[in-house]
Amino acid sequence: MSRFDEVIERRGTNAVKWDGLKAVFGREDVLPMWVADMDFKAPDVVIDAIKQSADHGVYGYTAVPDSTREAIVNWMKHRHEWAIKKEWLLFNHGVVPSIGAAVEALTEPGDAVIVQPPVYNPFFDMIERNGRTLVYNELLLQDGHYRMDFVDLENKMVEKQAKMMVLCSPHNPGGRVWTAEELAQTASLCEKHGVILVSDEIHSDLTRAPHKHVPVSSLSASYADFTITLVAPSKTFNLAGLQASALIVPDKAIRTKLQTLFARQGQFTLNQMGIAGMEAAYRYGHDWLEEVLDYIHENIQLVKEFTDEHIPALSVMKPEGSYLVWVDCRKLGLSDKELLDLFLEHGVALGNGAKYGPGGEGFMRINVACPRSAVAETMERMKRAVESL
Ligand SMILES: Cc1ncc(COP(=O)(O)O)c(C=O)c1O
Known part of the structure; x- marks a missing residue:
């Protein structure tokens, strides 16, 4: 049992x-x-952290502490062999809102944004509701497995003058854990054609040998210049209701644009239970x-x-x-x-x-x-x- x-x-x-x-x-x-x-x-470590926070009884304004940033940095290092820096981290109440924020802050109305269907449908909503043009680079179904169509991807980048691509890595609903080669090929095309890569890695912790998730941004220092990686403890530890997620943004100019948008929205922090749960999960949830x-x-x-x-x-x-x-x-x-x-x-x-x-x-x-x-x-x-x- x-x-x-x-x-x-x-x-x-x-x-x-x-x-x-x-x-x-x-x-x-x-x-x-x-x-x-x-x-x-x-x-239990998460439940205990939330109980402790709840028992305190004062639910005033919060600031995401350095210890939460450290917990994420360590998680990325140990679980995904990716050395990120604390200052690359921004926070938001969800990965979907972060996709919306990236679209809004980093592209212009009408710009083409590429997705790879069949894919998690809120990607479409975030692009279309922000008045951008949704461009499909359909996955190929071969021998019961999805593969990327790189020829079509490059054609779409060029023809549509795409400004952004939203990647689902690992892929929902197809369950593919993209290989380092597939990811490098994707990122290289983005680099070649000046496309910002938003990599939704919310499912990244839910892999098991022999499959291993590779953060696309970790593959090359140059990829980090145009990649925004979205992570969260929500799928991994079943904390979606706590509404806490992070954006990993190595490039300072991109980070500043996102911070400016969040400031315009009056959004600066996470809720108290989200902070407590997220830190405990990443610190002790292995x-x-x-x-x-x-x-x-x-x-x-x-x-x-x-x-x-x-x-x-x-x-x-x-x-x-x-x-x-x-x-x-x-x-x-x-x-x-x-x-x-x-x-x-x-x-x-x-x-x-x-x-x-x-x-x-x-x-x-x-x-x-x-x-x-x-x-x-x-x-x-x-x-x-x-x-x-
Ligand atoms: C690929 C993907 N991204 C994002 C989300 C939802 O993220 P959030 O609840 O943080 O907005 C899901 C939930 O199913 C998902 O599968």
């Missing part, structure tokens, strides 16, 4: 994954396997992370083996990183709405692949960061759903 087997009631806790079911799917009697957070308790990664790995195995054996019409793309499993349902020949409804009718709320943009149609995303009993039940329900056709 693992501690992650515990089924924790999350209904009634303002958890969007559970309490948002009715609003999003129109029904509540389903297993929520959509939003990317974990149904596990955060590490062992918990290894444990949760092993558990998630077993859940992924379960999904893969069950599907191969019992639902052969579906094809599971085993993620190299993160806890999101991308399932190819195209053989069923259903539209995206029909697919979503089919699984809903059989009691499972999944992430609808079409919303991740071109290439996502006919896929569903399952979040397996939950007790194994829920994963097993999900698979049984999905089997019944497919058998009902």
Whole structure:
């Protein structure tokens, strides 16, 4: 029995994954396997740090202390072999808001910004809502794996005169942990064509041997001049509700532009629990992370083996990183709405692949960061759903 087997009631806790079911799917009697957070308790070290902060009882204005910066610097060094400097760090309440900030601060209305669909859909929103032009460099699906199309990428950079690229590394929903070679090729194209690279590395800690995340900015001193790396303890330690994340920005001119934007928005710090949780997680969360990664790995195995054996019409793309499993349902020949409804009718709320943009149609995303009993039940329900056709 693992501690992650515990089924924790999350209904009634303002958890969007559970309490948002009715609003999003129109029904509540389903297993929520959509939003990317974990149904596990955060590490005890984080809970203790937050309790200590809460018990103090004075919740006045905060400043992110040097000790939090040090905790992030050490985490990057030990987990990702990347020597960053404390002064490169900026803070924001989320990675998505940081993408929006980068778009706003570093490009002009109408500028082309490249993304690689199928990809985490708020990327599209941050670009379009800021009045920039969304440009797709679609991933190639080869032998059940996503690859980057570098010829198309360079063409798009040139044709559209792209000013920025938002990279998802590791990739959600495809689960690719990009190799150093793929990342170097991407960054070299950005360098050649004067494209600012925003690298969303929120899933970077959720990798397990043999896969290893490489921060693209760490690959060359020159890449650091035009790269903004976005990290957070939110996926890693299940702290999304604390709303604390960091931007790693080695280049001073880029940093100043971002700071100017944050100042214009009146945004200078993080909330008290976010600071306490983030520092404790990065400082003391390593062992918990290894444990949760092993558990998630077993859940992924379960999904893969069950599907191969019992639902052969579906094809599971085993993620190299993160806890999101991308399932190819195209053989069923259903539209995206029909697919979503089919699984809903059989009691499972999944992430609808079409919303991740071109290439996502006919896929569903399952979040397996939950007790194994829920994963097993999900698979049984999905089997019944497919058998009902
Ligand atoms: C690639 C990616 N970026 C960002 C986020 C969300 O980041 P935040 O909650 O910090 O805005 C997610 C959440 O699923 C994600 O998958």
